[in-house]
Structure formats: C-alpha cells, structure tokens
Amino acid sequence: MAAASSPVPFDSLDHKRYFFEKLGLTERLLERCLSEALSAGGEFADLYFEAVSSTSLGMDEGIIKTASQGISVGCGVRVLSGERTGFAYTDDLSPERLLKAARTAALIASGPQTQRVQGFTETRSPQLYPVAGASADAEIAEKIKLIERANQAARAFDPRIVQVRASINDELRRILIAASDGTFASDTQPLARFNVFVIAKDEHNTARGSSGGGGRVTLEHFDLAGKTPEHFAQEAARTALLQLDAVAAPAGEMEVVLGPGWPGVLLHEAVGHGLEADFNRKKTSAFAGLIGQQVASSKVTVVDNGTMPGRRGSLNVDDEGNATQETVLIENGILRGYLTDKLSSRLMGMANTGSGRRESYQAIPMPRMTNTYMLAGEDDPTDILKSVKRGLYAVNFGGGQVDITNGKFVFTASEAYLIEDGKVTAPVKGATLVGNGPEALKYVSMVGNDLALDEGIGTCGKAGQSVPVGVGMPTIKLDRMTVGGTGR
Amino acid sequence: MSVKSQVSNDLELLAEEAVALALRGGATDAEAVGMEGDEFSVRVRLGQVEELTESGSRALGLRVFFEAEGGQRTASVSTSDLSRDGLESIVHAAVELAKVTGVDSFAGLPEREAFGICETDLALYFDDVDAVPPAERIEMARRCEAAAMSYDTRIQNSAGAGFDASSSRRVMVNSRGFSGGYRRSYCSFAVTPIAQDTNGSMQRDSWYSNARTPRLLESPEEVGRIAAQRALRRLGARRVPTQQCPVVFSPDVSRGLMGNLLNAADGDAIYRNASMFAGKLGEQVAGENITMVDDGTLVFERTVPATGELLRVGGFGTAPFDGDGLQTRRTVVIERGVLKELMLNTYTARKLGMQSTGKASRGLAGAPGIGGGCYYLEPGTMSAESLLAEVKNGLYVTSTMGFGTNLVTGDYSQGCSGFWIENGELAYAVEEITIAGNMKEMFRNVSAIANDLHFRGAGAVPTVRIEGMTVAGS
Numbered sequence: 001m002a003a004a005s006s007p008v009p010f011d012s013l014d015h016k017r018y019f020f021e022k023l024g025l026t027e028r029l030l031e032r033c034l035s036e037a038l039s040a041g042g043e044f045a046d047l048y049f050e051a052v053s054s055t056s057l058g059m060d061e062g063i064i065k066t067a068s069q070g071i072s073v074g075c076g077v078r079v080l081s082g083e084r085t086g087f088a089y090t091d092d093l094s095p096e097r098l099l100k101a102a103r104t105a106a107l108i109a110s111g112p113q114t115q116r117v118q119g120f121t122e123t124r125s126p127q128l129y130p131v132a133g134a135s136a137d138a139e140i141a142e143k144i145k146l147i148e149r150a151n152q153a154a155r156a157f158d159p160r161i162v163q164v165r166a167s168i169n170d171e172l173r174r175i176l177i178a179a180s181d182g183t184f185a186s187d188t189q190p191l192a193r194f195n196v197f198v199i200a201k202d203e204h205n206t207a208r209g210s211s212g213g214g215g216r217v218t219l220e221h222f223d224l225a226g227k228t229p230e231h232f233a234q235e236a237a238r239t240a241l242l243q244l245d246a247v248a249a250p251a252g253e254m255e256v257v258l259g260p261g262w263p264g265v266l267l268h269e270a271v272g273h274g275l276e277a278d279f280n281r282k283k284t285s286a287f288a289g290l291i292g293q294q295v296a297s298s299k300v301t302v303v304d305n306g307t308m309p310g311r312r313g314s315l316n317v318d319d320e321g322n323a324t325q326e327t328v329l330i331e332n333g334i335l336r337g338y339l340t341d342k343l344s345s346r347l348m349g350m351a352n353t354g355s356g357r358r359e360s361y362q363a364i365p366m367p368r369m370t371n372t373y374m375l376a377g378e379d380d381p382t383d384i385l386k387s388v389k390r391g392l393y394a395v396n397f398g399g400g401q402v403d404i405t406n407g408k409f410v411f412t413a414s415e416a417y418l419i420e421d422g423k424v425t426a427p428v429k430g431a432t433l434v435g436n437g438p439e440a441l442k443y444v445s446m447v448g449n450d451l452a453l454d455e456g457i458g459t460c461g462k463a464g465q466s467v468p469v470g471v472g473m474p475t476i477k478l479d480r481m482t483v484g485g486t487g488r
Numbered sequence: 489m490s491v492k493s494q495v496s497n498d499l500e501l502l503a504e505e506a507v508a509l510a511l512r513g514g515a516t517d518a519e520a521v522g523m524e525g526d527e528f529s530v531r532v533r534l535g536q537v538e539e540l541t542e543s544g545s546r547a548l549g550l551r552v553f554f555e556a557e558g559g560q561r562t563a564s565v566s567t568s569d570l571s572r573d574g575l576e577s578i579v580h581a582a583v584e585l586a587k588v589t590g591v592d593s594f595a596g597l598p599e600r601e602a603f604g605i606c607e608t609d610l611a612l613y614f615d616d617v618d619a620v621p622p623a624e625r626i627e628m629a630r631r632c633e634a635a636a637m638s639y640d641t642r643i644q645n646s647a648g649a650g651f652d653a654s655s656s657r658r659v660m661v662n663s664r665g666f667s668g669g670y671r672r673s674y675c676s677f678a679v680t681p682i683a684q685d686t687n688g689s690m691q692r693d694s695w696y697s698n699a700r701t702p703r704l705l706e707s708p709e710e711v712g713r714i715a716a717q718r719a720l721r722r723l724g725a726r727r728v729p730t731q732q733c734p735v736v737f738s739p740d741v742s743r744g745l746m747g748n749l750l751n752a753a754d755g756d757a758i759y760r761n762a763s764m765f766a767g768k769l770g771e772q773v774a775g776e777n778i779t780m781v782d783d784g785t786l787v788f789e790r791t792v793p794a795t796g797e798l799l800r801v802g803g804f805g806t807a808p809f810d811g812d813g814l815q816t817r818r819t820v821v822i823e824r825g826v827l828k829e830l831m832l833n834t835y836t837a838r839k840l841g842m843q844s845t846g847k848a849s850r851g852l853a854g855a856p857g858i859g860g861g862c863y864y865l866e867p868g869t870m871s872a873e874s875l876l877a878e879v880k881n882g883l884y885v886t887s888t889m890g891f892g893t894n895l896v897t898g899d900y901s902q903g904c905s906g907f908w909i910e911n912g913e914l915a916y917a918v919e920e921i922t923i924a925g926n927m928k929e930m931f932r933n934v935s936a937i938a939n940d941l942h943f944r945g946a947g948a949v950p951t952v953r954i955e956g957m958t959v960a961g962s
C-alpha cells in the first residue's frame with residue numbers, strides 16, 4: 001500500500017512527558033498502583049491512562065451552528081487472574097483514587113501476592129502519524145474555511161441540493177500504559193474526520209447523500225487531491241442526486257460486483273470479527289477450529305495491518321502497549337491466524353498480534369481489527385463488470401453487522417447499479433446484502449488489480465465499545481450473493 | 489493538578505459554578521448539565537467469573553450563548569476534569585468557541601415561562617439497587633447461565649451471562665432560573681447460550697430481565713430457560729425462495745420498526761426535509777389502526793414477585809424534565825394513522841414556528857437533540873397466536889440485522905432470521921434472508937396488531953403483521 005507519509009523516528013518524540021509533567025504521574029506511583037493491583041494474588045495488572053481532547057465544528061444551513069470541545073481524563077486498572085479480569089476506573093488521578101481503583105480491581109483474585117512488578121521497558125515503535133498540537137485558534141479558523149468550502153461546493157453542484165451540513169471532528173488522544181510484566185508505552189494519537197451530508201429534492205422525490213474522510217492526519221491532509229472539501233461535497237451531492245432517479249433494487253440471489261475501497265466492509269463483517277481470538281478461544285465463532293482450512297477462494301488473501309501511516313485504523317502501539325503489526329488472516333483462501341490480545345495470546349498459546357484495543361479508560365481491552373483489506377489480484381475491473389450477465393454493482397455501503405456464532409452477516413449498499421449484459425445501467429435504491437461468513441468468500445471468482453482503502457470513515461462496534469478502523473478491497477466478483485431489494 | 493482541588497463535591501453547586509463562570513466570561517446565557525454515576529458489572533461464563541467492573545464517574549457539560557444582532561451565537565463543552573483549573577479552562581474554551589460560530593436567530597435557551605418539572609413522584613430511583621451484595625449478583629448471573637445450560641444437551645457452550653447495576657444522578661441548571669435534578673437506578677441480568685446441532689452448526693440467542701429495583705427482577709432460572717429455548721429453536725435454520733408474502737414481526741423487532749414512526753416525526757428531520765413525513769402534519773401517514781404515543785411520564789404499577797406487594801415504578805424512558813428543562817408529557821404523535829404532533833425540542837419548534845413537545849434529549853456535549861420518553865403502539869385485541877394462525881404462508885421475524893432503514897425515502901431492507909409460517913403454525917427456522925418494502929406503504933399495510941404489549945425497555949410495540957413485503961432468499 002502507498003504510504004501517506006514516512007514514519008517519524010521514535011526518539012524524536014516523548015509522549016509520556018505529558019502524563020508526568022502535566023498530570024503529575026511518577027514512575028514510583030505507577031509501581032505502587034501496580035503492586036496494589038497484584039496484592040490479592042493477580043497474575044498480571046496494567047494501568048491505562050488516557051487524556052482525550054476533542055473538537056467538533058459544523059456548518060448547517062450556511063452558518064456555523066455547532067462548535068464544541070470535550071475533555072476526558074482518566075485511568076483504567078485491570079487485573080488478570082487465570083481467565084478472570086478485574087477492572088476499575090477513575091476520572092480522578094489523585095494517588096488516593098488511583099490506589100483505590102487498583103484495590104478494587106485486585107479483588108478479582110483472592111490470596112496472597114505472588115507476582116512482583118517488573119522493571120519497565122519502553123515499547124519502541126515507529127511513528128505512523130503526526131503529533132498535532134492542541135487545537136489553537138488559528139487551526140479553528142482553518143477548519144471553518146474547509147467547512148465553508150464544502151458548503152459552497154455542495155450548493156453549487158446542483159440547484160436540487162436543498163440542505164447541506166458539513167462538519168469536521170477531530171481529537172487528540174494521549175495514552176500511557178504501564179503493566180506489571182514491564183510493558184511501558186505511551187502514544188499521542190490524532191484523528192480527524194470530515195463529513196458532508198446533503199438532501200436533494202426534485203418535484204417527485206427527496207434523497208440523502210453523504211461523504212467523508214480523514215485519518216490520523218493534520219489539516220493539511222484535506223488539501224491533498226481527492227481529500228479536499230470540494231471532493232467530499234461533490235460526492236455527497238452526486239450520490240443524493242443519483243438516488244432521486246433510482247429504481248427498486250433487485251431481490252434474490254445473483255452475481256454481485258463490489259467496487260474498490262469501502263466495500264471492504266464485507267471483509268470486516270464476513271471474516272474479520274469471526275477471527276478475533278476471544279470468540280475463538282470461547283468457541284463461539286463460526287470460524288473456531290478452522291485454521292489451516294479453506295474458507296475462501298484461492299484468489300483471496302486478507303490482512304489486518306495496524307502499521308499504515310496516517311490511516312484511521314493505525315496505531316503506533318495498541319491499548320496494551322504492544323507495537324501493532326501486519327497479520328495475515330487468510331492466505332490464498334486458507335485461514336492462517338487470529339487477532340490476539342494479551343489475555344487470548346496467553347490462554348491460547350499464540351503470538352500476540354498487537355490487537356488489544358479499548359474504547360476508553362472506562363472499558364476493558366479486547367482483540368479488535370485495525371485496517372483490514374484484501375490484497376490486489378490480476379483482473380482488470382472492466383473485465384470483471386463485462387463478465388456479468390445480470391447482477392448488482394455495489395460501490396458504496398452504509399454499514400454492516402455480523403452474528404459471529406452462525407456466521408451470518410449483512411451490509412447495506414448506499415450506491416449500487418444494475419449490471420445487464422456486462423454493462424452498468426440504472427442506479428438502484430439502497431439494499432441490504434446478506435451472506436454466510438465462512439462460505440461467502442468461496443464465491444469470489446475475480447479479484448481486481450485496483451486495491452484501494454476507504455476514505456477514513458469507519459467505526460467498529462463490539463460489545464458496546466467503538467473504535468476507529470479502516471477497510472479496503474480491490475474490485476471483486478462474487479458468483480452468488482443474496483440482494484434484499486423489492487424489484488425483479 | 490495531581491491533587492484535585494475540586495470546586496465542590498456537590499453536583500448542583502458545580503453546575504451553578506460553571507454557569508456563573510460563563511456569565512462572568514461575558515455569556516448572556518448559560519446552561520450546565522452534570523452527571524455522576526456508579527456502575528457495577530459482572531460477566532460470568534461457564535460458571536466462572538470472567539470480568540468484574542466496579543467504578544464511578546462524573547462529568548459536566550456546558551452550553552454558552554452570546555446575544556448578537558439578529559440572534560445568538562452558541563458553543564458547548566464537556567469535561568471529566570472537575571478541578572478548579574479544569575473547570576475554568578473549559579469555560580474559557582466555550583466562551584472562545586462561541587465567537588467563531590454564526591448568529592442563529594433560532595438559537596437560545598427556552599423562554600422563562602416554558603420551563604417545568606413534573607411534580608409527581610416518578611419512582612425512578614430505588615436505593616435497594618445497591619443493597620444486593622456483589623456475591624449475590626454474581627450468583628444470579630451464574631444461576632441464570634446454569635439454567636440455560638442444563639435445559640438441553642444441545643447446549644454445551646455459552647457466550648456468557650452478566651449482571652449489571654447502576655445508579656446515576658443528573659442535574660441541570662441554567663441562567664434563566666431553571667434548576668432540576670433526578671436520580672435513577674437500574675439493574676439487569678442476561679444470558680446468551682449457544683446451541684449446537686449434530687452437524688456442528690451453532691446458534692446463539694439471549695434473554696434478559698431488567699428493572700429499577702432488584703425486587704422486580706424475574707427469576708434467573710426462568711430467564712435462563714427462555715434463553716435456551718430461543719437459541720434451540722434457531723437450530724436447523726434454512727433459506728427460503730425469493731417471494732412476496734405477509735410478514736409477522738415479533739415484539740422485539742416491531743418495537744424498532746414501528747419506532748420509525750416517531751423517528752420520521754422528529755422535528756430536526758422534518759425541518760430539514762430529511763423525513764418522509766416532512767410537510768405531512770395533519771395527514772394520513774399510516775393505517776387507521778395505528779396510534780403511536782410518546783410519553784415521558786409513564787409510571788407503572790408492578791407486583792413484587794416475592795411478596796405480592798404493589799410497587800409504583802417509572803418507565804425506562806421516564807424523566808421529570810427534558811433536555812431543555814421543559815416538563816415531559818404524553819404526546820399522541822400518530823392517531824388512527826394521522827400525524828397529529830411532532831417530536832420537538834425548543835430549537836426545532838422555533839424552526840417550524842411551533843411549540844416544543846418536550847422531547848429534547850441532552851447528553852453532556854453538544855446541543856439538545858430529539859429523543860422521546862417511553863413510547864408504545866396502541867395494542868389490538870387478538871392474541872399473537874391467533875394473529876399468526878391467520879397466515880397460510882409467510883414469515884415470522886424474530887431478529888433483524890443491518891442499517892437498511894432510510895427515513896428520507898422510507899425504503900426498508902434488512903437481513904433477518906425467524907420462522908416460516910405454514911398454515912398458521914411455525915414450521916421451521918429460517919435465516920440468511922432479507923425483507924424489504926417501503927415504510928410509507930408498510931405502515932398502511934399493517935393488517936393486524938396483537939394485544940401483547942409489554943414494556944421491557946423504554947418503548948413497547950405488540951406483534952404486528954404487514955402484508956405484501958418482499959422476502960429475498962435462495
């Protein structure tokens with residue numbers, strides 16, 4: 001994959017300084033808390049400090065209506081004892097409250113202390129993203145300019161665009177992790193997302209359209225070709241107008257071609273969640289016990305890669321302090337591996353893939369995806385479309401969902417067209433596509449040479465926790481998939 | 489900042505202090521919301537405790553307003569750092585942010601006379617939610633899972649059981665004299681057993697009990713048994729051919745589907761033309777059998793299973809005031825299919841030249857959105873069984889998946905699972921199929937509504953049957 005920018009050397013940054021200088025932490029205090037957390041016999045403990053500052057600016061009906069800022073600071077203390085997890089958090093970082101949280105979490109175990117806190121070794125990893133400063137006034141003025149540009153571009157696109165909302169949300173998340181096994185890591189994670197939402201209306205119909213993008217980037221990102229406010233505005237307007245004249249989506253099983261980029265959400269739902277180690281350790285996943293077996297066509301190779309510079313799903317270190325990596329999930333159709341965190345890698349005797357993530361200091365880490373995508377194949381995308389007699393060409397999606405136990409997944413197309421005799425014809429209304437995870441990718445018969453990642457809009461939910469992710473895919477053809485429309 | 493010198497330990501005083509700081513910073517109006525809560529959560533799997541969480545948190549949100557030529561500028565902030573420095577810096581940030589916003593002639597706090605708090609006791613808080621010792625809570629989750637696991641030999645695994653308890657307090661103070669607060673309690677337990685048939689294919693399903701006091705929780709054994717039955721009945725699910733047929737929605741699914749009647753009546757979507765009900769106030773938007781009510785004041789009378797005593801208890805969507813500080817109320821949004829009222833907060837009411845219907849929802853950050861209280865569809869008189877018995881060939885939907893609900897156009901397309909109905913009986917389980925239609929037509933094609941209205945959450949809708957939907961499958 002093309003890198004957005006080159007990684008910055010580790011030594012030039014010092015993420016932990018914020019916690020020691022601004023929040024008054026000391027190594028001595030971290031050790032005391034960890035020791036307290038292990039006092040009832042726990043085998044492992046970690047502290048997760050988090051300070052998030054987020055800003056949101058939004059233009060609506062031509063005026064800046066929304067301006068908000070949020071600050072969240074806290075610490076989560078976790079203690080592991082066998083398969084058990086004790087957890088407590090506090091939004092007050094005074095030594096008394098931290099020690100109290102540690103004592104609460106400690107009680108998951110019951111016995112004398114057996115483990116000592118190891119000396120800290122700092123995780124060193126390349127810097128995959130810029131460290132943005134706290135939102136300065138100048139930056140707010142810059143953001144407003146970007147939003148105004150999107151507003152104008154959407155309204156200028158067509159007189160049928162009657163409502164435009166444009167917004168930019170960004171956050172700076174600072175984390176510090178200290179664990180009884182000696183893990184010590186800190187990071188500063190920027191995240192920005194630009195969004196445009198429009199309503200189009202003609203004398204007969206009304207339709208919506210939206211577009212957006214971003215990543216772990218600074219504002220300059222939105223000056224790059226294909227990332228500009230005008231690009232997102234025009235995309236939102238174009239898709240809304242398209243829907244004004246859309247025909248009913250077909251119903252039933254047919255050939256489906258998925259376009260490059262965001263349709264990779266298919267992989268996230270069809271296989272990604274099923275390969276998270278916690279579900280497989282508990283044997284609650286339809287993929288449990290399938291390592292080494294054929295779960296997709298031999299043309300399919302899927303990886304999860306947390307090390308892509310600037311991407312929304314990328315992380316220098318995961319939320320347990322491990323460096324992220326590229327993990328092969330499916331290689332030429334064969335299931336190769338799971339995504340693991342500290343608990344599952346220890347209990348399953350597997351390597352840690354640096355996939356432990358959590359929504360915030362108030363939540364317990366779990367194995368999660370980062371950027372999940374299918375590698376490019378050899379087919380020309382135009383040949384793929386030409387090969388379809390009657391089918392659906394879906395290029396954009398709303399979102400998806402999966403039941404990991406029976407493997408059934410859905411994803412909802414927001415921009416799709418009929419394919420008739422190898423030609424892309426009428427746009428169709430939104431429709432949900434449904435399939436079975438361990439089976440669906442066996443029907444992949446063509447894989448394009450046009451791998452793309454999504455624009456940077458994905459948020460994944462699992463057990464009530466949301467984390468930013470990326471997905472990607474080349475154009476692919478599935479010989480069989482069920483399309484949930486109302487038409488013929 | 490390592491040792492926090494908190495402005496005050498009292499949430500009201502903290503909120504008042506934030507408002508005062510904002511006014512001192514030049515704001516013409518300000519409004520603060522404070523929230524604090526305690527949370528207990530335990531996850532049990534295969535009889536063993538898997539996760540135990542115990543914590544408390546508090547945070548504050550603030551909106552500031554500056555009068556300007558032709559309207560107001562406004563900004564909002566939120567923080568969990570309630571130290572003196574933390575509070576001062578976030579108030580300063582709000583004041584600075586407001587300067588960059590545009591003048592909005594509809595922005596601003598409600599008029600003084602609009603504020604109100606429901607005077608009757610809404611029975612939202614029961615102090616015995618904290619009285620059950622952790623060991624007993626863990627035991628309830630264990631018993632629930634054990635009942636599910638022992639129900640049938642085809643259940644040998646579990647995605648776990650859990651018990652959650654929480655109590656929270658919320659206060660709201662503004663510069664126009666409103667000051668209110670309330671406390672709520674909640675507890676629940678649930679289990680998700682996994683059933684497996686001889687060919688190795690697995691199905692999961694869940695069941696739960698929730699209440700404001702542990703006295704009203706159902707028996708863990710009963711909940712475990714229901715969860716087991718729900719998982720088992722999904723085994724052997726197959727696909728069905730693509731066709732048009734009547735679809736029966738179980739209460740868990742119809743609650744979401746019919747809830748779209750209120751989502752489409754959302755004032756924010758209406759003024760933006762982003763709803764299929766835009767411009768339809770006073771018009772027929774559903775069949776004459778459809779009456780949909782949103783009521784933020786619902787209080788139920790429940791019988792305590794152990795003692796038989798009657799207890800008044802507030803609904804899960806009940807509150808004494810809305811996110812703008814207006815008294816909550818009962819609103820008949822759809823009456824016999826006619827769109828009678830909209831779901832409005834102060835801002836959207838002003839945009840539409842109407843009066844708020846007390847449906848403002850307010851988190852910590854941002855301006856109030858729209859959110860109802862308790863809602864329900866007026867039930868019919870027939871039982872769910874007889875409603876099903878009338879179907880010769882059709883689909884009974886017990887769960888849906890996906891995001892295929894478009895409130896602008898009404899287009900509806902969801903993945904689903906459930907049962908095939910043959911001659912009025914559930915014949916076999918089905919999955920990996922979709923149902924689709926257009927909600928504008930679906931709401932007119934409701935051919936039957938059952939009498940099984942049970943509030944298990946903020947909203948409740950009985951079993952409903954809709955004619956002429958498309959099922960896509962093999």
